[in-house]
Amino acid sequence: MLLADCQVRLGEYKKVIDSLSPLADADPGNRTIAFILGSALVGDGQVSRGQVVIDKVFHDEDSAQAHFLFGSILLLADDGHGAIREFERAIQLDPKLPTLHAWYGRALMRMGDTTKAKTAFLDELSQNKNDFDANLFLGVVLRQDKDFEEALKYLSRAVELRPRDQYARYHVAAVYAALGRPKDALPLLEGVAKEFPEFSEARVLLASVYYRLNRKEDGDREKAAVQKLTSEQQAKQPGSGNVNNQSKPPDKREEQ
Numbered sequence: 001m002l003l004a005d006c007q008v009r010l011g012e013y014k015k016v017i018d019s020l021s022p023l024a025d026a027d028p029g030n031r032t033i034a035f036i037l038g039s040a041l042v043g044d045g046q047v048s049r050g051q052v053v054i055d056k057v058f059h060d061e062d063s064a065q066a067h068f069l070f071g072s073i074l075l076l077a078d079d080g081h082g083a084i085r086e087f088e089r090a091i092q093l094d095p096k097l098p099t100l101h102a103w104y105g106r107a108l109m110r111m112g113d114t115t116k117a118k119t120a121f122l123d124e125l126s127q128n129k130n131d132f133d134a135n136l137f138l139g140v141v142l143r144q145d146k147d148f149e150e151a152l153k154y155l156s157r158a159v160e161l162r163p164r165d166q167y168a169r170y171h172v173a174a175v176y177a178a179l180g181r182p183k184d185a186l187p188l189l190e191g192v193a194k195e196f197p198e199f200s201e202a203r204v205l206l207a208s209v210y211y212r213l214n215r216k217e218d219g220d221r222e223k224a225a226v227q228k229l230t231s232e233q234q235a236k237q238p239g240s241g242n243v244n245n246q247s248k249p250p251d252k253r254e255e256q
Contacts (some may be wrong), residue, residue, distance in 0.1 A: 016040035064094030
């Protein structure tokens with residue numbers, strides 16, 4: 001259980017799912033297993049399956065764990081107001097529940113309240129300076145506020161915690177670009193573009209960095225790749241006129 005809890009905090013959700021699913025089947029009423037497994041399933045984007053696990057144990061329960069889990073489900077279902085209500089109740093019941101303030105901050109960001117979101121992320125970091133989401137999203141908010149040096153501190157910590165996370169690397173690169181440090185941004189963006197070729201925002205920024213480094217040929221190549229990717233994504237949208245895609249449901253990817 002301790003290993004699974006550590007893996008959830010590291011974002012290694014599939015490992016947790018594989019190890020705890022048999023235990024949950026053998027002991028479906030175990031609250032600790034249900035909480036950690038439910039958190040992993042929600043974190044992995046398996047919201048429906050996670051809700052089944054959570055409902056079995058926490059249905060109608062007024063506990064911090066229950067409100068936290070239901071809030072995370074509501075947030076991924078794009079119900080920011082509902083998620084905030086659940087997280088605020090969870091904080092009333094147990095303000096020291098790990099990762100709770102980070103998820104609360106994400107919900108506040110979703111609803112546009114970045115001032116309270118920053119406070120929530122700082123509350124999480126006061127309890128655990130190694131919380132990935134709190135570091136990442138606090139850095140994102142600070143970057144949006146153009147407080148680049150402060151943003152870089154938290155975003156760099158997020159990259160240290162999860163070196164392969166594409167969003168953390170992208171935002172660090174964006175800060176480097178904003179600070180006039182394209183050479184520092186380049187290896188991060190090249191890595192993201194290679195590993196996640198459909199991450200169009202990263203590839204747009206990569207093209208810009210190439211141009212700033214007077215690498216026009218590379219910039220033109222990346223710009224063309226972005227245009228092709230955009231066209232392909234538009235062709236997959238409902239109503240695009242593409243006969244092969246008209247009967248397919250829209251792509252509903254969960255938030256990272």
